[in-house]
Amino acid sequence: MKLFEDKKYPILDFDSDKSAIIRPQNLVKKIDVAENCVITFFADELEKVTEKYPSKIIEYFKFDSFRLPIYEVVYNGRRITMMQAMVGAPAAARQIEDLIAIGCNKFIICGDCGVLDKNIVVGNVVLPLAAIRDEGTSYHYVKPSKEIEMNKEVLNILEKSLIKNDIKFTKTKTWTTDAFYRETKAKVIKRKNEGCLVVEMEASAYMAVADFNNVKLGQILYASDSLESKVWNRRKNQVSIINRESLLYFTIQCCLKL
Numbered sequence: 001m002k003l004f005e006d007k008k009y010p011i012l013d014f015d016s017d018k019s020a021i022i023r024p025q026n027l028v029k030k031i032d033v034a035e036n037c038v039i040t041f042f043a044d045e046l047e048k049v050t051e052k053y054p055s056k057i058i059e060y061f062k063f064d065s066f067r068l069p070i071y072e073v074v075y076n077g078r079r080i081t082m083m084q085a086m087v088g089a090p091a092a093a094r095q096i097e098d099l100i101a102i103g104c105n106k107f108i109i110c111g112d113c114g115v116l117d118k119n120i121v122v123g124n125v126v127l128p129l130a131a132i133r134d135e136g137t138s139y140h141y142v143k144p145s146k147e148i149e150m151n152k153e154v155l156n157i158l159e160k161s162l163i164k165n166d167i168k169f170t171k172t173k174t175w176t177t178d179a180f181y182r183e184t185k186a187k188v189i190k191r192k193n194e195g196c197l198v199v200e201m202e203a204s205a206y207m208a209v210a211d212f213n214n215v216k217l218g219q220i221l222y223a224s225d226s227l228e229s230k231v232w233n234r235r236k237n238q239v240s241i242i243n244r245e246s247l248l249y250f251t252i253q254c255c256l257k258l
Contacts, residue, residue, distance in 0.1 A: 011136055012144050018212075024101035031059060034072060034079035036255045037104040038248075039095065041085040041111030045245045049073060049082065049252070061098060070099075075252055082252075085111055089137035089178060089205035096209045096217070106258035107217040108154070109206055110251040112224040112244075113174065113198040116188055118233075120197060123240030125169040125247065126221040127158055131204035132196060135178040138208035147173065148207045154218030154258060161254050167242065172197040174221070176204035188227050199227065216258050220251055 007013050040046050049055070054074040058081075061068040071082045081104050086095050096107065113126060120126070130149045133139070138148060162169045175196040177183065183199065191199070203219055210217035222244060226233040 011139050014139060014143050016143075024097045028059075028098050028101045031102050033058060033070075033103040034081045035104055036079075036106045036258060037081040037083070037099055037108075038251050038255050039083050039085045039099075039107065039109045040248055040251070041087075042244045042248055043084050045248045046071075046082060046084055048245060049075075049248065055082075059102065061095070070102075073252075075256070078256055080252060080256060085109065085202070088201050089135040089176065092202035093137045093141070093205045093209045096206060097213070100213050100215055105215040106255065107206075107210065107215065108158070108251050108255040108258070109202070109217070109219045110248055111200070111202075111219075111221060113200040113221040114180075114183075114225045114227050115198050115223050116175070116192045116228055117197045118226045118228045120170055120223045121241055122223055122235050122238040123242045124223040125162065125167055125242065126174075126198050126223055127155060127162070127169055127171045128174040128198070128203050128219050128221060129155065129171050131174045131176045131207060132191060132194060133176060133204040133208075134191075135176050135201070135204060137205040138176075141205075141208035141212040148204050148211070150207060150219065151210065151217055154216050157257050158218050158220060158254055161250070161257070165250065167250070170197065170223075174203050175199040177201060183227055185230065198223065218254075218258075220247065220254075222247055 055071050057069040058072045059070045073082050130147045173195040175191040
């Protein structure tokens, strides 16, 4: 068996072997599921969707400490899979992997992000063009690199849909980090200089897992708190230019176009 090239730091020890001792198929089984899937960080809004439209729980993601339901929603006559997102790159990667294993292959993730430029107002829709990989998970899926790009086909669908619906949006790189308590002023300045206007904790992992599994994936971000000033600004008192529920419905509509 040919071993991967040894590197100075373990995170750079990339192994291109597609197999692994544990794969999702060891833990979950393929089921009758809609291939289009929306994953959202908006828990309250997801609940509203499942109450408004015909829906049912088709499976659970089972962990030692909790169970997370997977929903099938019938939206305007079409089935779509929906699920609440999990926070952080490792959890995000497992979620996508398991959803692929049960039968999903077209994803759009909808959630919020912090901004590195206060001119991006609360509720501004953000399309990540690429992500700086300041997390560990993506390095186990694609070769080490500073950035990873979003799927251009999905990005094009999202952009055209935003323009058609007259929704203001910003295209930018995003900074994906594992440690939000270590978003220092110097790092914020550095990432901004590198082209990032927003920060979150999952995008680069989502992109890497999708590339590894050859599935379609895009992401829509909702501008929330600001890290540009010396003091963190939650911006809770600012009026949003779009509400989360509307953005989630827009995400569903875009996902069904994939």
